[in-house]
Amino acid sequence: MFVELNNLLNTAPDRAEQGKLTLLCDAKTDGSFLVHHFLSFYLKGVSLTMARERGQLVFLEGLKSAVDVVFQAQKEPHPLQFLREANAGNLKPLFEFVREALKPVDSGEARWTYPVLLVDDLSVLLSLGMGAVAVLDFIHYCRATVCWELKGNMVVLVHDSGDAEDEENDILLNGLSHQSHLILRAEGLATGFCRDVHGQLRILWRRPSQPAVHRDQSFTYQYKIQDKSVSFFAKGMSPAVL
Amino acid sequence: MAAVATCGSVAASTGSAVATASKSNVTSFQRRGPRASVTNDSGPRLVSIAGTRPSVRNGQLLVSTGLPALDQLLGGGLAVGTVLLIEEDKYNIYSPLLFKYFLAEGIVNGHTLLVASAKEDPANILQELPAPLLDDKCKKEFDEDVYNHKTPESNIKMKIAWRYQLLPKMEIGPVSSSRFGHYYDASKRMPQELIEASNWHGFFLPEKISSTLKVEPCSLTPGYTKLLQFIQNIIYEEGFDGSNPQKKQRNILRIGIQNLGSPLWGDDICCAENGGNSHSLTKFLYVLRGLLRTSLSACIITMPTHLIQNKAIIARVTTLSDVVVGLESFIGSERETNPLYKDYHGLIHIRQIPRLNNLICDESDVKDLAFKLKRKLFTIEAGVQWHDLGSRQPRLLGSSNSPASASLVAGITGAHHHTQLIFVFLVEMGFHHVGQAGLELLTSGDSSASASQSAGITGMSYRARPRALYFKENKSKVGARQLLETREEHLSSRLLILTQAERLCMGRRFFTAFHIFNELPCKGDCICLQTCQTQ
Numbered sequence: 001m002f003v004e005l006n007n008l009l010n011t012a013p014d015r016a017e018q019g020k021l022t023l024l025c026d027a028k029t030d031g032s033f034l035v036h037h038f039l040s041f042y043l044k045g046v047s048l049t050m051a052r053e054r055g056q057l058v059f060l061e062g063l064k065s066a067v068d069v070v071f072q073a074q075k076e077p078h079p080l081q082f083l084r085e086a087n088a089g090n091l092k093p094l095f096e097f098v099r100e101a102l103k104p105v106d107s108g109e110a111r112w113t114y115p116v117l118l119v120d121d122l123s124v125l126l127s128l129g130m131g132a133v134a135v136l137d138f139i140h141y142c143r144a145t146v147c148w149e150l151k152g153n154m155v156v157l158v159h160d161s162g163d164a165e166d167e168e169n170d171i172l173l174n175g176l177s178h179q180s181h182l183i184l185r186a187e188g189l190a191t192g193f194c195r196d197v198h199g200q201l202r203i204l205w206r207r208p209s210q211p212a213v214h215r216d217q218s219f220t221y222q223y224k225i226q227d228k229s230v231s232f233f234a235k236g237m238s239p240a241v242l
Numbered sequence: 243m244a245a246v247a248t249c250g251s252v253a254a255s256t257g258s259a260v261a262t263a264s265k266s267n268v269t270s271f272q273r274r275g276p277r278a279s280v281t282n283d284s285g286p287r288l289v290s291i292a293g294t295r296p297s298v299r300n301g302q303l304l305v306s307t308g309l310p311a312l313d314q315l316l317g318g319g320l321a322v323g324t325v326l327l328i329e330e331d332k333y334n335i336y337s338p339l340l341f342k343y344f345l346a347e348g349i350v351n352g353h354t355l356l357v358a359s360a361k362e363d364p365a366n367i368l369q370e371l372p373a374p375l376l377d378d379k380c381k382k383e384f385d386e387d388v389y390n391h392k393t394p395e396s397n398i399k400m401k402i403a404w405r406y407q408l409l410p411k412m413e414i415g416p417v418s419s420s421r422f423g424h425y426y427d428a429s430k431r432m433p434q435e436l437i438e439a440s441n442w443h444g445f446f447l448p449e450k451i452s453s454t455l456k457v458e459p460c461s462l463t464p465g466y467t468k469l470l471q472f473i474q475n476i477i478y479e480e481g482f483d484g485s486n487p488q489k490k491q492r493n494i495l496r497i498g499i500q501n502l503g504s505p506l507w508g509d510d511i512c513c514a515e516n517g518g519n520s521h522s523l524t525k526f527l528y529v530l531r532g533l534l535r536t537s538l539s540a541c542i543i544t545m546p547t548h549l550i551q552n553k554a555i556i557a558r559v560t561t562l563s564d565v566v567v568g569l570e571s572f573i574g575s576e577r578e579t580n581p582l583y584k585d586y587h588g589l590i591h592i593r594q595i596p597r598l599n600n601l602i603c604d605e606s607d608v609k610d611l612a613f614k615l616k617r618k619l620f621t622i623e624a625g626v627q628w629h630d631l632g633s634r635q636p637r638l639l640g641s642s643n644s645p646a647s648a649s650l651v652a653g654i655t656g657a658h659h660h661t662q663l664i665f666v667f668l669v670e671m672g673f674h675h676v677g678q679a680g681l682e683l684l685t686s687g688d689s690s691a692s693a694s695q696s697a698g699i700t701g702m703s704y705r706a707r708p709r710a711l712y713f714k715e716n717k718s719k720v721g722a723r724q725l726l727e728t729r730e731e732h733l734s735s736r737l738l739i740l741t742q743a744e745r746l747c748m749g750r751r752f753f754t755a756f757h758i759f760n761e762l763p764c765k766g767d768c769i770c771l772q773t774c775q776t777q
Binding site: 030032033036062063064066067070071083084085086087123124126127128129159161163164165166167168169192193195198225226227228230 | 461470471474521524525528529531532533535536553554556557558561562597600601602605607609
């Protein structure tokens with residue numbers, strides 16, 4: 001969790017909004033630091049291994065599961081079953097897996113507050129043969145379950161291919177941008193590589209219920225990634241230049 | 243640089259926790275293998291694998307790519323469990339070299355090899371591997387270009403430039419497999435006994451495709467499916483993933499796949515823009531990476547990306563690979579006749595380096611890298627001065643014998659890329675107000691300066707009278723490049739360090755300009771830039 005990013009987003013772990021879809025997008029750079037931020041934000045200082053042991057974290061690792069699916073015949077439906085099929089239809093098994101994992105446990109004591117679904121990343125699903133519409137359907141079902149029914153949050157990462165003319169990716173990105181409440185867009189600098197400024201982050205809030213003035217606010221910051229944290233500053237105000 | 247594309251995995255959690263799908267965070271990158279500093283008290287758990295070393299940044303186990311210069315550019319080496327994708331050059335002349343260096347490094351280190359090709363029989367590929375260079379021969383290779391010839395041991399300390407005294411010297415002796423990264427002689431073949439002593443597996447597509455192996459239903463092209471099965475079989479049978487109870491393997495599997503994506507593999511992405519199998523290659527890469535992540539293996543793939551019609555597929559392939567290196571040869575392009583590139587055979591682009599278990603990666607600051615295939619060696623050279631990255635000796639410009647200039651000149655090479663870039667920036671920015679991009683170097687004050695105008699500054703001696711470097715406007719438009727050429731002339735004409743007296747007399751901005759010009763450590767780099775701007 002990057003404290004500076006929390007300040008920029010005007011949020012904190014104990015007063016985060018619920019029922020929101022956040023879209024992370026990266027263009028010409030790597031946006032995985034944003035995923036890291038949200039992961040540690042929602043886990044609130046617990047380490048990943050500990051969270052997994054406690055059952056707080058359910059982790060589907062695509063690469064390992066893909067190897068299992070492709071090389072061994074599965075008895076029951078596997079979340080990544082579409083890898084075995086020639087014409088992959090939809091992501092229904094994946095959605096079933098998500099729903100199963102997020103079902104509230106009826107053990108009497110409510111240990112966790114609200115569920116969060118974090119997907120990293122959706123563009124790879126397109127590379128694996130799914131159509132953009134199938135992925136959008138999956139996100140729509142997840143949103144209905146996680147955001148509306150269970151009052152949780154969703155964070156998804158999509159790559160922006162930029163000038164690579166990836167139509168499917170563009171459809172996916174535009175569709176998701178339309179549905180999300182907060183868009184964080186990490187872009188590489190237009191002038192190329194720089195040691196002190198690794199990229200630019202655009203924050204766009206979309207609040208359709210607010211009056212027009214507050215509806216779509218957008219801020220742009222530049223950032224530099226360090227070993228353990230990311231520092232943000234206004235455009236052109238990098239400490240290396242000042 | 244784009245990082246590793248994590249799988250499309252979905253994580254969910256009951257409660258306020260968030261589950262990540264980023265594989266690089268949690269499980270797959272457990273530290274494999276021990277650290278380099280082996281202590282005996284922990285027993286067999288710390289036995290190190292030959293030819294590997296842990297990364298300085300994140301402790302990942304690294305293997306050498308066979309080119310020490312490329313290792314340095316990738317941040318130490320190729321991490322075990324990752325894919326190195328080489329985008330082939332247009333006529334496929336230099337990418338097979340990199341492929342062979344990778345395999346040759348495996349043989350020298352005693353790793354197991356798996357060679358897959360649709361074009362050549364893997365046995366033939368192995369016959370053509372370059373021979374490793376023994377250490378004393380290796381020194382001779384570099385001494386050809388280097389003024390600092392090897393003298394008897396007692397004089398070595400005096401000759402080495404002050405900056406490089408602390409670097410480890412080259413070992414004398416035969417090639418030992420405990421070294422990380424070897425040099426290879428491209429004009430000789432690997433000795434037959436080394437090849438026969440190694441453990442290798444070959445996958446030649448025309449042979450395998452005709453056999454009737456039971457193929458699992460999957461929507462990949464048959465060639466890819468067979469290859470995946472083969473790789474998975476080897477990994478399981480030889481115990482590289484630790485799941486085979488009978489086989490305990492403590493070695494690395496080096497996988498090499500040649501010309502992946504070409505029509506010989508049965509894939510049509512190089513022929514048609516929207517072929518029927520457009521997802522086959524990306525699926526293959528995904529599953530391959532899944533196999534690699536769970537085993538002690540590293541993979542090199544050469545791919546003719548210049549043939550792929552659909553740019554979206556190239557972008558996806560790049561995201562699905564870990565390290566992506568592109569080769570661009572000058573053959574047939576207009577750069578072949580460009581005098582700037584006359585000694586080089588092509589450019590090498592490091593397009594992507596993964597961020598494994600870390601927020602950042604070790605990117606090289608220098609982005610303009612060129613390669614050349616010398617008589618025996620393949621070298622990668624970097625930056626404006628094109629100094630050799632793979633060489634351990636500083637490459638010196640000019641052949642002056644004066645020790646002082648040797649130390650100055652030696653200061654050019656080495657890893658101080660950022661000072662070179664500051665220099666260029668200074669030139670572009672700092673003297674802008676002096677003239678409109680027309681610049682000429684002069685010495686100040688001395689009447690004999692006229693003689694030095696053309697050749698540069700000569701005889702900056704230890705006199706009390708200060709000399710400063712002025713930059714005067716010239717009629718012809720001269721850019722930074724020409725200024726650098728005059729700089730080379732200066733350095734060959736023995737530009738010396740100023741004495742203390744001279745430093746005191748010089749104005750501060752000339753002093754710092756002088757220092758940056760000579761790439762000496764300069765306090766207050768930022769201040770220097772500003773003062774030059776406001777000149």
